Amino acid sequence: MVVRKGFIIITLALPLLALLAIGISQLISGIAEPPVVEEVTIGYVDKSGGFQQYTSQGNITLVRFDTPDEATRALVGGDIKEYFVIPPDYISTGVISRYTLEKQLEAPADITAAIKSFLLSNLLGEKISPETMDRVEAPLNLVTTRLTETGDIAPEQGGFGNFIIPGVFSLLLVLSIIFSSGYLLQGLSEEKENRLIEILLSSVSARQLLTGKVLGIGAAGLVQVGVWVVSAPLLLRLASSSIGGFISTIQLPANFLVLAVVYFILGYLLYAVLSASIGAISSNSREGQQLIGIFTLPLLIPLWFMSLLMAFPNNPIWVVLTILPITSPVEVIIRLGVSDIPAWQLVASIAVLVLSIIGTLLLTTRVFRAYLLMYGKRPGIGEIIRSLRSG
Amino acid sequence: MPAVEVNHVVKSYADKAAVNDLSFSVAQGEVLGLIGPNGAGKTTTIRMMMDIIKPDSGDVTILGEKLSEASKNKVGYFPEERGLYRKLRAIDSIIYLASLKGMDRHSAEEKANELLNQTGMLPHKRKKIEELSQGMGQVIQFLITIIHDPELVILDEPFSGLDPVNTELLKRMFVDLRNQGKAVILSTHRMNEVEELCDRILMINNGRAVLYGNLTEIKSRYRSDSVLLECEGELGEVPGVTEKRTHKGCVELVLDGNTTPQQLLERLLSRGIVINRFEVAIPPLNEIFLKVVGKNHE
Numbered sequence: 277m278v279v280r281k282g283f284i285i286i287t288l289a290l291p292l293l294a295l296l297a298i299g300i301s302q303l304i305s306g307i308a309e310p311p312v313v314e315e316v317t318i319g320y321v322d323k324s325g326g327f328q329q330y331t332s333q334g335n336i337t338l339v340r341f342d343t344p345d346e347a348t349r350a351l352v353g354g355d356i357k358e359y360f361v362i363p364p365d366y367i368s369t370g371v372i373s374r375y376t377l378e379k380q381l382e383a384p385a386d387i388t389a390a391i392k393s394f395l396l397s398n399l400l401g402e403k404i405s406p407e408t409m410d411r412v413e414a415p416l417n418l419v420t421t422r423l424t425e426t427g428d429i430a431p432e433q434g435g436f437g438n439f440i441i442p443g444v445f446s447l448l449l450v451l452s453i454i455f456s457s458g459y460l461l462q463g464l465s466e467e468k469e470n471r472l473i474e475i476l477l478s479s480v481s482a483r484q485l486l487t488g489k490v491l492g493i494g495a496a497g498l499v500q501v502g503v504w505v506v507s508a509p510l511l512l513r514l515a516s517s518s519i520g521g522f523i524s525t526i527q528l529p530a531n532f533l534v535l536a537v538v539y540f541i542l543g544y545l546l547y548a549v550l551s552a553s554i555g556a557i558s559s560n561s562r563e564g565q566q567l568i569g570i571f572t573l574p575l576l577i578p579l580w581f582m583s584l585l586m587a588f589p590n591n592p593i594w595v596v597l598t599i600l601p602i603t604s605p606v607e608v609i610i611r612l613g614v615s616d617i618p619a620w621q622l623v624a625s626i627a628v629l630v631l632s633i634i635g636t637l638l639l640t641t642r643v644f645r646a647y648l649l650m651y652g653k654r655p656g657i658g659e660i661i662r663s664l665r666s667g
Numbered sequence: 668m669p670a671v672e673v674n675h676v677v678k679s680y681a682d683k684a685a686v687n688d689l690s691f692s693v694a695q696g697e698v699l700g701l702i703g704p705n706g707a708g709k710t711t712t713i714r715m716m717m718d719i720i721k722p723d724s725g726d727v728t729i730l731g732e733k734l735s736e737a738s739k740n741k742v743g744y745f746p747e748e749r750g751l752y753r754k755l756r757a758i759d760s761i762i763y764l765a766s767l768k769g770m771d772r773h774s775a776e777e778k779a780n781e782l783l784n785q786t787g788m789l790p791h792k793r794k795k796i797e798e799l800s801q802g803m804g805q806v807i808q809f810l811i812t813i814i815h816d817p818e819l820v821i822l823d824e825p826f827s828g829l830d831p832v833n834t835e836l837l838k839r840m841f842v843d844l845r846n847q848g849k850a851v852i853l854s855t856h857r858m859n860e861v862e863e864l865c866d867r868i869l870m871i872n873n874g875r876a877v878l879y880g881n882l883t884e885i886k887s888r889y890r891s892d893s894v895l896l897e898c899e900g901e902l903g904e905v906p907g908v909t910e911k912r913t914h915k916g917c918v919e920l921v922l923d924g925n926t927t928p929q930q931l932l933e934r935l936l937s938r939g940i941v942i943n944r945f946e947v948a949i950p951p952l953n954e955i956f957l958k959v960v961g962k963n964h965e
Contacts, residue, residue: 466752467752470750470751470752470753471746471748471749471750472750472751472752474714474719474744474746474748474749475744475746475749475750475751475764475808475811476767477717477719478717478719478739478742478744478746479739479740479764479767479768480736480739480767481718481736484736645719645720
């Protein structure tokens with residue numbers, strides 16, 4: 277009935293922003309010239325002895341200096357880009373001192389690789405064959421294959437290809453829940469501020485008003501996510517020239533679609549009911565937005581700790597986040613892309629979520645009616661607890 | 668079947684009783700004035716009738732049954748705390764809220780146009796609510812209250828904040844409702860509106876009924892045993908009159924307990940006094956209200 281411009285803008289803005297990002301990245305990669313391999317000269321002082329050969333490492337040339345002072349003069353004079361000192365006790369400590377004029381986070385990878393290769397070659401070069409030398413420099417090219425319990429190759433191989441869809445979806449889920457519950461809260465506060473509640477309640481019951489709002493705005497949220505999900509493959513196809521062959525490795529984790537829908541609906545319901553109760557007790561929409569913030573922050577926790585989850589997927593903290601109802605919708609979606617989730621955790625998580633929704637709904641219908649008509653003043657916590665008890 | 672029957676309802680907030688053992692009924696086709704000072708419990712009573720808040724005890728039946736989703740459609744409610752979607756057009760506001768009362772879009776639109784035309788609001792129908800004056804918004808609100816042809820109409824302070832033109836407009840529509848035989852409850856603290864529009868009154872104070880019954884009957888019960896007189900010539904001493912109060916253009920004669928106005932009139936006529944006006948003084952509702960509420964305050 278009441279069409280919100282904001283809703284339409286946000287629904288369309290996300291795909292458009294993605295389109296823009298792809299456009300910009302393609303533009304940049306199109307303009308950028310192929311990187312020119314720059315010849316670099318770096319110096320070194322060998323106090324340990326025995327490091328004279330292999331001074332040409334790809335595009336990096338190493339020049340020997342007798343003393344650090346000479347090397348420093350060359351560095352300041354601009355003859356070399358940087359230099360390093362191999363101390364007399366290098367063999368026992370492994371310490372190499374590096375000197376540069378530039379401010380850096382850490383030594384550039386190509387320089388490190390060149391120095392490493394230079395040291396290795398001088399240490400082992402004459403003792404082993406060049407093939408063995410290559411292996412010593414790159415001993416590992418790990419190719420993982422996941423097998424099923426019957427010993428066959430598993431259809432779902434894991435890895436980043438498996439993570440991309442859950443990762444993106446978890447973000448959409450968070451955005452959609454925050455926007456939808458925001459609309460609900462805003463609508464309710466507006467009706468409260470404009471003194472419409474009593475008129476509405478003279479036609480429908482408080483329960484009908486609550487259910488109507490939750491379902492109506494939920495459907496709108498679903499449409500929003502629908503638009504995003506449908507636009508995603510198109511955008512990925514457009515982006516494929518930017519990110520290349522990666523697309524072909526993208527896989528949907530098993531049961532993902534079912535679980536995504538289940539957690540979207542349950543997650544939305546929980547937050548919608550919470551928003552409705554906050555809308556009922558807060559005296560204006562600004563106050564409501566602040567209050568709902570307390571609840572939407574936990575929704576973001578799984579996103580903040582996403583990199584930790586990737587590094588330590590078996591930490592028990594993820595089980596807690598999977599079962600805790602205010603974090604579980606997003607946590608489960610992300611975990612699906614990273615590792616397997618034991619069935620009992622999924623069952624426990626869904627059960628806790630459903631129970632919390634029912635519990636919140638019961639509590640909300642109690643406060644809803646009483647506080648919807650309380651204009652201009654927010655009840656104290658003690659007062660809310662009293663009304664929860666008395667119903 | 669009475670339109671409204673309220674039996675011994677009680678509603679307390681924290682420790683204070685907002686409504687305390689209140690009972691009354693409204694017959695079909697009757698106009699009841701619900702009056703009382705601010706904070707007397709009028710709005711709480713109405714909200715309990717509309718099932719917006721639940722009474723702690725007692726019960727309410729509307730049109731013979733407990734109010735349900737279906738029977739809500741037979742009631743029109745004009746709350747004291749009222750407003751509309753500010754960004755929505757007038758016509759859309761009416762149609763939307765009429766649809767909540769079970770009307771289909773087509774008949775709601777037809778009826779809305781008819782009512783807007785009657786009230787001279789048709790040129791404003793495409794304006795957003797925020798573009799209308801407060802009075803116009805209130806008229807729209809009134810149309811929303813009656814568009815679904817309710818059997819019972821409850822109006823809580825309908826004339827507050829209106830200019831004389833719009834007050835007259837709403838009063839005309841109010842009289843129409845009465846002529847159509849609808850049961851109407853008019854809640855207000857303005858006594859003149861009640862005297863003008865209601866058959867019976869329920870006066871409440873501190874959540875209790877202090878006066879309840881037929882308006883004329885109540886007024887005669889509270890008449891002060893005095894007579895207003897306009898005459899030519901000197902009145903002199905009149906037997907049976909304990910006090911003479913001079914007002915603008917007339918004199919008020921307070922009778923002793925044993926003399927009726929009829930006897931007084933005979934005595935005056937027998938003296939050959941020329942009488943231009945002889946009226947049994949009936950106190951305005953305002954005075955009765957002050958008297959009753961004042962007594963309750965003591």
